[in-house]
Amino acid sequence: MDEHNPSRDYGLSDFDVPQRFVTSFVYQLPVGRGRRFLSSTNKAVDLIAGGWQVTGITTFQKGFPFSVLAADKLGLLTSFTQRANQVGQAYPSGFQKSINEWFNTAAFTQPLAGQFGSSGRNILRQPGINNWDVGFGKTFNFTERIGFQFRAEAFNIFNHTQYGYDPFTSTGIASSVDNNPNDPQYGKVIAARPGRILQLGAKFIF
Structure with missing residues (x-):
């Protein structure tokens, strides 16, 4: 932290x-006895086709912010991380964001030895989230108290690429974009969460 210019460390969390x-959402399919379709079917067909339910969770989210970092060549900082110098616009007019250059990499450079970087804290954003989780299931009731439930579930059912670190395995919010001008992958999106995951589940209810 540059004590002579603390305003650079005021930024987003x-x-x-x-x-x-x-x-x-929860949607009971209108199929089976007493429903819109196959309402007068026999018990065998109703056992197979009736009573199914579709559930889901949809998430849209902006990405987390991140800073453009740099090497602290003389060990000026003990509790904070050195940031890069900003010498241009991160998103100039006409710039096309891509996974190979998430921001204008020419806008940031390594500070000279003994200098603090001029870029601000968390001035850029990582990719966001566009995720759909869907489940398809049915409960088979044997008595009023005892039943058996079967479920088929799909996480990220449309297999959208979700850039970022897997929240189940990462220990913190690390940047999914390489943010150090000294790295060979600088400016590129370097992490993605798992793609579509399918699972089957079953349980007895009593």
Whole structure:
């Protein structure tokens, strides 16, 4: 932290998310005895085709912020990380963001030895989230108290690429974009969460 210019360390929290939308839904398929379709079918067909339910969770979210870092060549900082010098616009007019150059990499450079970087804290954002989780299941009731439930579930059912570190294995919010001008992958998106995951589940209810 540059004590002569503390304003550069005023910025967004690592956990800042300006827009996040999450919704869930439950839909009972209108198929089977007493329903719109196959309402007068026999018990055998109803056992197979009736009573199925679709559930889901949909998430849209802006990405987490990150800083452009640099090497602290003379050990000026003990509790904070050195940031790069900003010498241009991160997103100049006409710039096309891509996974190979998430921001204008020419806008940031390594500070000279003994200097603090001029770029601010958390001035850029990582890719966001566009995720759909869907389940398909049915409960088979043997008595009023005893039943058997079967479920087929798909996480990220549309197999959208979700850039970022896997929240189940990572220990913190690390940048999914290489943010150090000294790295060979500088400016590239370097991490992605798992793709579509399918699972089957079953349980007895009593």
